[in-house]
Amino acid sequence: MTYPDADDPAHPARPSVRPFLQSGLPSAGGYRPTSLGEPPVDESATTLRPFVITSGRTDGADPDIGMETQVTVNHAAVPMRLSPEMRAIVALCGEPLSVAEISARLRLHLGVTRILVGDLRAAGQLDVHVLDNETPDPETIMRVIRGLRAIT
Amino acid sequence: MDFEQSPDHYVGTARVGSGGKPKKAPVPVKIIVAGGFGVGKTTTVGAISEISPLTTEAEMTSESVGIDNPGQATMKTTTTIAMDFGVLTIDQTLKLYIFGTPGQSRFAFMWDDLIKGALGALVVVDTARIDDCYPAVDYFERAGLPFVVGVNTFNGQMNYNLEEVRWALAVRDDVPVLSFDARFRASVRDALLVVLDQALDKAIRARST
Numbered sequence: 626m627t628y629p630d631a632d633d634p635a636h637p638a639r640p641s642v643r644p645f646l647q648s649g650l651p652s653a654g655g656y657r658p659t660s661l662g663e664p665p666v667d668e669s670a671t672t673l674r675p676f677v678i679t680s681g682r683t684d685g686a687d688p689d690i691g692m693e694t695q696v697t698v699n700h701a702a703v704p705m706r707l708s709p710e711m712r713a714i715v716a717l718c719g720e721p722l723s724v725a726e727i728s729a730r731l732r733l734h735l736g737v738t739r740i741l742v743g744d745l746r747a748a749g750q751l752d753v754h755v756l757d758n759e760t761p762d763p764e765t766i767m768r769v770i771r772g773l774r775a776i777t
Numbered sequence: 778m779d780f781e782q783s784p785d786h787y788v789g790t791a792r793v794g795s796g797g798k799p800k801k802a803p804v805p806v807k808i809i810v811a812g813g814f815g816v817g818k819t820t821t822v823g824a825i826s827e828i829s830p831l832t833t834e835a836e837m838t839s840e841s842v843g844i845d846n847p848g849q850a851t852m853k854t855t856t857t858i859a860m861d862f863g864v865l866t867i868d869q870t871l872k873l874y875i876f877g878t879p880g881q882s883r884f885a886f887m888w889d890d891l892i893k894g895a896l897g898a899l900v901v902v903d904t905a906r907i908d909d910c911y912p913a914v915d916y917f918e919r920a921g922l923p924f925v926v927g928v929n930t931f932n933g934q935m936n937y938n939l940e941e942v943r944w945a946l947a948v949r950d951d952v953p954v955l956s957f958d959a960r961f962r963a964s965v966r967d968a969l970l971v972v973l974d975q976a977l978d979k980a981i982r983a984r985s986t
Binding site for chain 1: 802803831833834857862865868872873874890891911914915962966969970973977980983
């Protein structure tokens with residue numbers, strides 16, 4: 626079996642190969658960086674810029690808080706003054722909800738959501754359900770397989 | 778029926794502290810759906826999700842060096858990307874999240890967060906633009922995450938057959954390369970089942986060592 630030269634840009638008769646497999650310059654459809662232009666500007670002028678909501682923090686989200694991490698209200702929490710964004714998060718979490726869903730429903734940036742959820746956890750307002758084992762065990766995977774097979 | 782639950786006072790308000798027992802939170806598991814722009818990631822997520830796909834915005838830091846800008850200093854750019862995701866409730870205590878993530882950046886640090894604890898990934902490929910999926914394949918190989926290459930047959934059409942796609946990607950022999958149709962639930966389900974098979978293999982191997 627012979628294949629045409631994948632580096633020949635004039636006749637890419639075959640799908641190009643991954644860049645590290647190519648010799649010479651990445652000419653034949655290898656990886657090209659996407660536009661390095663300006664990042665998209667948020668056009669909604671009515672909303673606050675994210676760093677205002679997080680009191681200036683842009684980093685430092687708890688690594689335990691993943692996108693799928695489940696969050697619930699701590700019903701025993703002492704009432705306290707909360708920012709509108711935090712109140713909105715607490716209001717949503719009567720039922721267990723993932724961080725990603727909170728972010729999507731409140732149209733809050735994911736990074737901002739993670740920082741605020743971490744703050745609310747530290748303040749005792751939210752329970753963040755961190756998993757004991759990070760890697761899924763075979764039994765859980767089998768349950769997902771059975772559950773998926775059952776859908777039509 | 779749930780007799781222990783107190784009535785839910787919390788919908789639409791932020792009142793806290795009136796007692797009551799919160800519902801036990803389900804265990805979340807996740808599968809990543811990766812691929813270039815417009816290959817059908819959102820269609821894939823929407824086909825299997827029980828809710829219409831939600832969108833969250835996240836920061837992505839990408840670094841382009843060497844091959845991309847020969848002779849130039851390292852350039853770091855931060856862009857906000859939109860990520861679509863869906864949910865499938867397996868049972869009361871188990872929820873499957875499916876995250877669709879763009880794969881156009883070669884060094885996508887955000888993926889480290891994304892794949893933490895993930896079962897595996899489905900790399901969606903459009904045969905008209907195969908090179909769009911290289912970063913995702915590179916990344917998952919390096920990260921050791923089980924993945925499956927799924928060629929999306931938009932109109933039952935493929936410019937290359939599966940063997941040619943495998944050749945172009947040069948993935949290991951044990952990485953499945955399959956075709957599926959992102960528009961159909963059963964087709965997406967079958968593709969995800971192959972991902973889960975890979976995940977199960979890895980989990981069993983990890984346990985026996």
